[in-house]
Amino acid sequence: MGILVMKYTLLLLALLTPLSIHAEVASDIAWTPELLKFVKNGNANNGKKLAETCASCHGDQGQGTPSLAPALAGQVASYTYKQLMDYASDQRSDAMMAVEAKKLSEQAAADLAVWFSTLPPPKASKSNAKLTRAAKMVADGDGKRILPPCFVCHGAKGQGEKMDIPALAGQQADYLAKTLLAYKNGERHNDIYSRMRLIAGQLSEAEIKELAEYYQAYQ
Ligand code: HEC
Ligand code: HEC
Incomplete structure (x- = not known):
């Protein structure tokens, strides 16, 4: 594969x-072994606490809320981390998520990403x-x-x-x-x-x- x-x-x-000659940079994220390791080592327990602020939209188990916010549960952690960074740098735009992502440190984003990756994916x-x-x-x-x-x-x-x-x-x-x-x-x-x-x-x-x-x- x-x-x-x-x-x-x-x-x-x-x-x-x-x-690509004229293309803008899509994301500030460049996948290095160090960055992958940083995300992988995110603290799930801290992520769980931080995730209380996400629950009103994404559900208390990251299961998502229909017609409001997508599921995050079971998602690939480094994908989630990248999206949070992209919202924070306005490379991905959404009014609600810009506000949320700009409040997060890189460590908090990694912790959240790892926490959500441990939850059972949506059915x-x-x-x-x-x-x-x-x-x-x-x-x-x-x-x-x-x-x-x-x-x-x-x-x-x-x-x-x-x-x-x-x-x-x-x-x-x-x-x-x-x-x-x-x-x-x-x-x-x-x-x-x-x-x-x-x-x-x-x-x-x-x-x-x-x-x-x-x-x-x-x-
Ligand atoms: C006020 C509601 C709201 C809150 C609170 C909120 N989100 Fe979101 N989130 C959304 C919406 C709406 C989208 C879809 C936006 C889009 O289409 O880009 C989204 C998208 C996302 C995505 C992208 C998912 C994907 O599959 O690409 C991630 C990751 C995410 N949110 C993480 C979080 C985290 C982590 C928190 C808590 C720190 C949080 N969100 C809090 C509404 C919210
Ligand atoms: C060459 C590899 C590749 C192929 C083939 C591919 N994708 Fe993707 N897809 C990606 C990547 C990488 C992303 C995330 C990009 C980013 O950071 O926004 C993505 C993101 C997505 C998303 C956004 C998910 C979310 O949670 O926001 C959807 C939906 C999607 N792809 C659907 C499809 C469908 C349907 C097909 C087949 C028609 C497809 N993809 C084929 C690489 C691929």
Whole structure:
């Protein structure tokens, strides 16, 4: 699987190169072994205390609140940490999260990220929609549009992968669709190497909606 990810990442980078000359820096985060270690060593007990301030929106177990805030439980810790840093530096914009993230030290962000990663991920909810097209995109991608299958990065179970690749399984479909649309129109631009903007930019709104439903129901 590692080789597949490399292959597609290189392909995407090749596509991106002509654009990158003028591209802005997506994030202040650069993944070094030291930074990964720093996040990994975050203090979950301290994170648990700090997380009381997040509960009103994200739920007391990080399970999320439908149509208000996404689930954080079970998320890859280094992904969560990066998002908090990106909100704090305005590289990812959201009025509510900017206020929250700017209050956090790097240590607090690491502690929170580790705490949420220890909680059980959100449960998949059933969908009655016909999602064959989404299932195909997740498993096979689309060679015609040079779209890699989602699973090579997001994992065979939608569980996320090392560094900054988030878990998607069980996440609220409304949130997934909203954030995919934001990548598509460039409003969300904190993905390093434009990995998600290049993909979302080629998906139709109908495909985005189906993929969002598919991952919410993923098990
Ligand atoms: C007032 C409500 C509110 C509070 C309080 C709040 N959040 Fe959020 N959070 C949101 C909303 C809304 C979003 C989705 C924003 C977007 O679309 O970018 C979000 C998104 C996030 C994300 C990105 C999730 C992802 O999958 O990319 C993280 C991480 C996060 N919040 C962490 C926290 C932490 C940690 C705290 C407590 C220190 C907190 N939030 C407090 C409303 C809140
Ligand atoms: C080349 C690797 C790669 C592939 C392939 C890929 N993604 Fe991603 N995806 C990422 C990365 C990296 C991020 C996080 C970027 C950031 O920091 O914002 C991400 C973020 C996301 C998010 C935001 C999650 C959240 O909690 O905010 C969604 C939704 C998503 N991807 C859906 C998809 C779907 C659907 C596909 C297939 C059509 C796909 N991705 C294919 C690498 C990939």
